[in-house]
Amino acid sequence: MAEREHTRVAVIGSGFGGLGAGVRLRREGVTDFVILERADAVGGTWRDNDYPGCACDVPSHLYSFSFAPNAAWPRTFSGQPHIRDYLERVTDTFGLRPHLRFNSEVLRARWNREAAHWELLTASGERTADVLISATGPLSDPKVPDIPGLRDFPGRVFHSARWDHGFELDGKRVAVVGTGASAIQIVPSIQPWVRRLTVVQRTPPWVLPRMDRGINAVEKWLHHTVPATHRARRGLLWLIREFQVGAFAKRPQLMKATEQLARAHMRRAIRDPLLRSKLTPDYTIGCKRILLSNDYYPALARPNTEVVASALTEVRGSTVVTADGTEREVDAIVFGTGFHVTDMPIADRVIGAEGRTLAEHWKDGMAALRGSTVDGFPNLLMIIGPNTGLGNSSMILMIESTLNYVADYLRVLDRTGAAALDARPRAVRSWNEALQRRMGRTVWNSGGCVSWYLDSAGRNTTVWPGTTAEFRRATRQVRLAEYELLRVPTATKGAGV
Numbered sequence: 001m002a003e004r005e006h007t008r009v010a011v012i013g014s015g016f017g018g019l020g021a022g023v024r025l026r027r028e029g030v031t032d033f034v035i036l037e038r039a040d041a042v043g044g045t046w047r048d049n050d051y052p053g054c055a056c057d058v059p060s061h062l063y064s065f066s067f068a069p070n071a072a073w074p075r076t077f078s079g080q081p082h083i084r085d086y087l088e089r090v091t092d093t094f095g096l097r098p099h100l101r102f103n104s105e106v107l108r109a110r111w112n113r114e115a116a117h118w119e120l121l122t123a124s125g126e127r128t129a130d131v132l133i134s135a136t137g138p139l140s141d142p143k144v145p146d147i148p149g150l151r152d153f154p155g156r157v158f159h160s161a162r163w164d165h166g167f168e169l170d171g172k173r174v175a176v177v178g179t180g181a182s183a184i185q186i187v188p189s190i191q192p193w194v195r196r197l198t199v200v201q202r203t204p205p206w207v208l209p210r211m212d213r214g215i216n217a218v219e220k221w222l223h224h225t226v227p228a229t230h231r232a233r234r235g236l237l238w239l240i241r242e243f244q245v246g247a248f249a250k251r252p253q254l255m256k257a258t259e260q261l262a263r264a265h266m267r268r269a270i271r272d273p274l275l276r277s278k279l280t281p282d283y284t285i286g287c288k289r290i291l292l293s294n295d296y297y298p299a300l301a302r303p304n305t306e307v308v309a310s311a312l313t314e315v316r317g318s319t320v321v322t323a324d325g326t327e328r329e330v331d332a333i334v335f336g337t338g339f340h341v342t343d344m345p346i347a348d349r350v351i352g353a354e355g356r357t358l359a360e361h362w363k364d365g366m367a368a369l370r371g372s373t374v375d376g377f378p379n380l381l382m383i384i385g386p387n388t389g390l391g392n393s394s395m396i397l398m399i400e401s402t403l404n405y406v407a408d409y410l411r412v413l414d415r416t417g418a419a420a421l422d423a424r425p426r427a428v429r430s431w432n433e434a435l436q437r438r439m440g441r442t443v444w445n446s447g448g449c450v451s452w453y454l455d456s457a458g459r460n461t462t463v464w465p466g467t468t469a470e471f472r473r474a475t476r477q478v479r480l481a482e483y484e485l486l487r488v489p490t491a492t493k494g495a496g497v
């Protein structure tokens with residue numbers, strides 16, 4: 001049998017998380033690593049989501065790596081092609097190409113106790129690694145509801161994250177199912193082209209104005225020639241969002257003023273009181289992700305658009321049927337129905353020291369220590385693990401904090417000579433009990449909505465209930481007391497390959 005390649009570190013995924021890990025590893029002097037990617041290009045979210053209108057909803061100067069400032073962002077909220085280009089440039093600038101292994105989906109990762117390493121089965125072969133960094137993304141695997149009759153629908157069906165560019169929208173009758181962050185970018189982008197647009201809305205979102213504009217040449221020049229101005233801009237964007245956290249996490253009643261702003265935003269675009277009542281949420285703003293758009297409401301008010309305020313329950317031939325009995329014949333169904341978030345697919349593929357998968361270990365809900373490590377899964381680190389999501393700021397801040405933790409983790413392994421660290425169950429438990437105690441007061445748990453932040457048991461296992469500065473402090477270094485140090489006899493190391 002061919003010998004399996006061994007590296008010190010294997011990273012799964014090449015989105016912001018995986019690429020960020022690659023840069024950080026190199027900066028720490030670790031060059032013995034691979035980045036395993038199931039697709040044939042880097043970019044993650046920004047490779048897969050190329051639907052019409054796709055853009056970030058956190059300003060670009062904050063939604064980018066601190067170590068790779070980009071003075072050339074074209075807009076305050078840049079579009080998918082520019083973010084994808086940025087990630088390609090990061091890949092080249094920081095010398096990540098030699099580490100990338102495309103078409104290498106990780107099908108199984110099993111911890112080998114004796115050898116103290118991970119055995120990986122990938123689409124491009126088997127390999128081993130001392131440390132496994134999972135950066136498979138929280139919004140990476142599209143979720144399409146199991147709707148009776150969908151399979152027999154004669155038209156086109158696709159998810160927003162797998163846009164069918166071969167489908168001509170012009171003059172077609174299209175149903176967009178869902179009204180989340182992707183759907184509200186798609187609706188205004190396709191409304192002018194389609195004959196009839198049916199927006200199937202189970203729950204309306206709160207929508208605020210989007211302060212989007214082109215970044216002018218003077219700003220770009222200034223940020224390029226005086227980097228301090230760029231840092232100041234980023235710092236201000238960050239600070240504003242840090243101040244908002246109190247309202248989300250502690251005093252949802254402070255969201256009232258924001259709610260008034262959202263109501264006024266809707267009133268300005270929607271004259272029809274019936275449509276307005278369909279579009280007015282009955283939960284506290286912030287409970288579900290607040291969406292930003294200037295053209296969503298105007299698109300809904302156009303004569304060729306209809307909002308069906310009811311859940312999709314059935315597809316009968318080419319007709320979509322909703323719970324309130326509405327039937328509409330369509331040529332295509334676009335699902336903007338989100339992703340497998342609280343049931344992340346990689347959890348079914350990772351097998352820990354006890355021979356159980358991470359999904360089995362998490363049967364009562366996802367839980368990790370400082371969002372990163374799980375007891376019984378030695379040397380497994382997660383980027384954007386449980387309770388590290390944000391409702392209002394840039395995920396890149398959370399990714400970079402976790403990378404500080406990863407870097408310190410590797411230093412601890414070097415310093416102590418341990419083969420692996422295994423989180424102590426007590427440490428994982430107390431970290432998560434403290435998190436869940438804080439959750440009760442947050443708008444995500446108490447705002448009166450059901451959202452993808454909550455798992456099937458209603459537990460919030462996705463959002464970080466504090467500031468990004470607090471998370472940065474919590475992940476600055478590994479606390480040895482929270483881990484058991486595992487050692488293997490030198491003779492065994494490297495065997496079993």
Ligand SMILES: Cc1cc2nc3c(=O)[nH]c(=O)nc-3n(C[C@H](O)[C@H](O)[C@H](O)COP(=O)(O)OP(=O)(O)OC[C@H]3O[C@@H](n4cnc5c(N)ncnc54)[C@H](O)[C@@H]3O)c2cc1C
Nearest residue numbers: 013015016017038044045056057058105106136137394395
């Ligand atoms: C449309 C959209 C807009 C968004 N806008 C924002 C925003 O404005 N601000 C913000 O903070 N966040 C935003 N997000 C969240 C976004 O997901 C994160 O900001 C960030 O991009 C996540 O990076 P990641 O590397 O963790 O995951 P991803 O970008 O999802 O990358 C994961 C990678 O892992 C690969 N992968 C998965 N499983 C395997 C496997 N088994 N084997 C090998 N490879 C695998 C995938 O192919 C993918 O390339 C948005 C998300 C979406 C979908």
